[in-house]
Amino acid sequence: MSDQLPELIDPVVFAERQSHLQGHLSLQRLERLADILFDKDGGLKVDLQFYKEGKVPVIVGLIEGHITLICQSCLGALAWTVDKPVKIGMVQTIEQADRLVDGFEPLMVSDQKLSLPGLVEDEVLISLPDFPRHEHKCLQYEPALKIAEPKTIKQESDNPFSVLATLKNTGDQ
Numbered sequence: 524m525s526d527q528l529p530e531l532i533d534p535v536v537f538a539e540r541q542s543h544l545q546g547h548l549s550l551q552r553l554e555r556l557a558d559i560l561f562d563k564d565g566g567l568k569v570d571l572q573f574y575k576e577g578k579v580p581v582i583v584g585l586i587e588g589h590i591t592l593i594c595q596s597c598l599g600a601l602a603w604t605v606d607k608p609v610k611i612g613m614v615q616t617i618e619q620a621d622r623l624v625d626g627f628e629p630l631m632v633s634d635q636k637l638s639l640p641g642l643v644e645d646e647v648l649i650s651l652p653d654f655p656r657h658e659h660k661c662l663q664y665e666p667a668l669k670i671a672e673p674k675t676i677k678q679e680s681d682n683p684f685s686v687l688a689t690l691k692n693t694g695d696q
């Protein structure tokens with residue numbers, strides 16, 4: 524699939540025209556997301572329908588794809604499936620946001636055009652866990668804290684004044 528999706532869109536005009544955006548977005552175009560990826564190759568499948576729900580311009584669709592995150596335990600590659608439904612209501616004021624039909628998340632729009640990769644990126648980022656990690660025990664060793672703890676306590680009980688003694692000796696020299 525080619526990378527034919529536009530960079531900037533006017534979501535309100537798209538909604539009035541009932542535009543349908545469908546395509547492949549390269550991960551290279553998603554800089555903030557790429558920052559937390561183990562592997563920046565590949566892309567996401569984007570399928571967004573713009574229309575009006577009553578008077579409110581909305582975006583409804585799905586972002587799908589396979590990405591590789593960095594496991595926060597072992598820092599290795601962590602295969603991740605993106606499957607993020609999109610349900611956005613475009614608003615210009617807080618009052619409009621409060622009146623949105625259930626299930627629609629508000630998106631503040633102005634006269635300026637909207638970055639499509641930015642929108643996709645935001646949707647994917649909020650769907651990811653704060654600390655992605657392998658489900659299995661991926662570390663080869665126990666966390667350092669568990670090993671170090673008893674050792675430190677033992678040393679202290681053996682000779683609680685060893686630190687003071689060292690300091691005293693240094694001071695004498």
Ligand SMILES: [Zn+2]
Binds near residue numbers: 594596597599656657
């Ligand atoms: Zn891991």
